[in-house]
Amino acid sequence: MPEQSKTPTTGDDVRPGRGAPAATGRSGSTGFRVVGAVLVLLMLSSSVPSALYVLYQQRWGLSSGAVTVVFALYAVTVLGGLLLFGSLSDTVGRRPVLGASLVLAIVSMGLFAGADGLGLLLAARAVQGLAVGLATGAMGAALLELTPPARPALGAQVNSAGPTVGIGLGGLGAGLLVQYAPAPTVLSYVLLAGAFALALVGVARMAESAPGAGGRLRVVPHRIRVPAAVRGRFAVLALTIVAVWAVGGFYLSLGPHLALSLLGSTNYLVGGATVALLAGAATAAQLLLGRTPPLRTAVLGLLGLLSGLALVLLALGLGSAPLFLAATAVLGSGWGAAFLGAFRALSTLAAPEHRGELTAAVYVFAYLAMSVPAVLAGTLTTIHGLQRTSVGFMVAVAAVCAPAVFATLRLASRTRAEGSTP
Template sequence: MSSPVRLSRTPAFWLAAAALLLLTFAAAAPSPLYVVYQAAWGFSSGMLTVVFAVYALFLLLALTTVGGLSDYLGRKPLLYGSLLLEASAMLLFAEAHGIGFLLAARAVQGFATGAATGALSAVLVDLQPEHNPRFGALVNGAASTLGLAVGAFGSGLLVQYAPAPRVLVFALLIAGFVAAAAALTLIPETAGRRPGALASLSPRARVPRTARRAFLSALPGLIAVWALGGLYLSLAPSLALGVLHLHNHLVGGLVITTLTATGTLGSVLLRGHPARRTNRLGSAALCLGVLGTLAALGLHSVALFFAMTALAGFGFGAAFLGALSSVAPLAAADERAELFAAVYVVSYLAFSVPAVVAGFTVPHLGLLHTAVGYGAVVACLAAASFVTTPTKRQSGETTRHMAGHEEPVREHATL
């Protein structure tokens, strides 16, 4: 019997990157459809943001439980199961005829994405070029935000111009996930089985003592970044329709694309810069971009709205990179997973909870006033991040630059 075909290291690496891109494409795909579902089924803005938040909470649950399971069972079994679970979530979306289907679809999608993200991120590090030990982290971050950008744009395009807007994008994604699961049979397994799988399912999130001061300093920036992401991915299409009076669904997708694409640009351009400088620059851009976006909403200026969203997006990517780079090197290798789990807990709670609060506030204050209040809080947090970021080199940064052999910092979690 002939041995199964296996791809060599380089094509296997890019196949894993393509699978991650597909995951994040799917994560953004429902956003341009939220206003369509809302118009069809008449649910409130509060329920719309609950549908959005369910995804984030189940993703967080998966990241903190099964996120590291591939270290014990192997990468490929977890990837097969996660990608097929993603396909089942897309089927729930395609068959949705009420709010219950949407809640179930987002829950399944969130858990599957969280489970697959840990395994795919590990594969990218396992298969990255041996001469470039940071390339896996770079591709992981770029694929995550690029997928969100392309997903929001592609979904908005299909919703606006293609037939069966509530079905077609998900039918294509079902085919994509099934094909991805089949294609991943060709990559080599990079982690063998070992004992401890059951114990690894116990959620662990802890900030080591050596990183606590830096973590507290980074908190305002982390919360500002992810709260802004939650606002855009849940309510941006509604803002485009209800405040800017843009009735083209492609525009709602383009708003999200602008934020995430410039976020990728910010993190890539500032890679390798000192964490304190990156964080302060990102926080300043985030604050100014959000305030400018609020001014654009008040003036009903579409051009200013997109320009300021781009500035806020640049700050989004830079501020998160700076915050993460300031705390990650302060943890020992055996403490790093728990530290990342703590960062994920803060990030995804900030991503989901404020958006839900905003959704339930809309019926009482209106969409514009809610967005202004939400944006003002984000701008204040970004300003606080700028102020609390140390102006002098921290010991963690020195460690980061000296320890070139250490594991690379992961710049992005998956939205």
């Protein structure tokens, strides 16, 4: 067993407590990679159905409203998992929570592969959402705790970049398989089930990192709490989270359909590639701005979101497919930067023993922002059509971004005056 390091595993003071062996040296590095892989896989699997929604609509006669209900059920069950299990890993440990999540993920892949109509599709999405909700707090906290000491910002970077990498790979990979491989509604899920099984082995072998691991298993509904001293800052940054994930929810539910409509295409790869373009641009922005101060990154991201939204509106008005793709790339870069900046700023607000709980609170806002606007957009699409609904949606998100920019600038100014970080 490697010698215990005297250096905390993150920039914060994180020391494993009772029942939690020190996750340092090679074991900590391995654990960091395993948790990062689990994050990417879970997000990848969550975006695979997005590339298939158009096919499901054609085969089963689903409306746009039904598609957004399927998408929203995922987000609602993620929220349920967060509210029930958001801080569970703070007491029982990260490993058992991640292991249980991966088992649920494998079950959901089986349900997806066997789906032959709306009922099983809803069941699969519900189980998948519960798996992600169970794992979210544990993943976020573990990545911060297992961050290599030489790169203290890496945990927050992976926390924010992991979802965009996974979403992009899922959209593009599923689009390729649907268009060019056999069994389009089965193969993606079978491959993912195998990947989750390998990840489960990795989690079983990684070191525990939670400071208070070893406590009793007790699951009770509870309110996600934010420490009173940081609620003002949390509220400001939550505006950014809402804007970012409202865009993500729209693109993951209706984005492929909108792209196919504008491009006049029937190639399923186009829908998946649209999601991949959004997420790929987000990842590139996160890599580019990884060393930029968090609040400055959030402001740059919000400005990118506003620019992207304006370009999307112009593309819809002109009916221009090339401009729509360019706008998606700009929108994605703003999405990635805004989420990175907000998450990094939020990650410094909690003490180590409450990291899982605060991370869960962040994602409660994220998944509410993903689900509620997406369902509303899907409902309005059946009444007003896809293009008019898309225009209204982009205007509404811009109305959130604008005050978020000014609030974040004020927070950055106040933070500099106090001489604190971020």
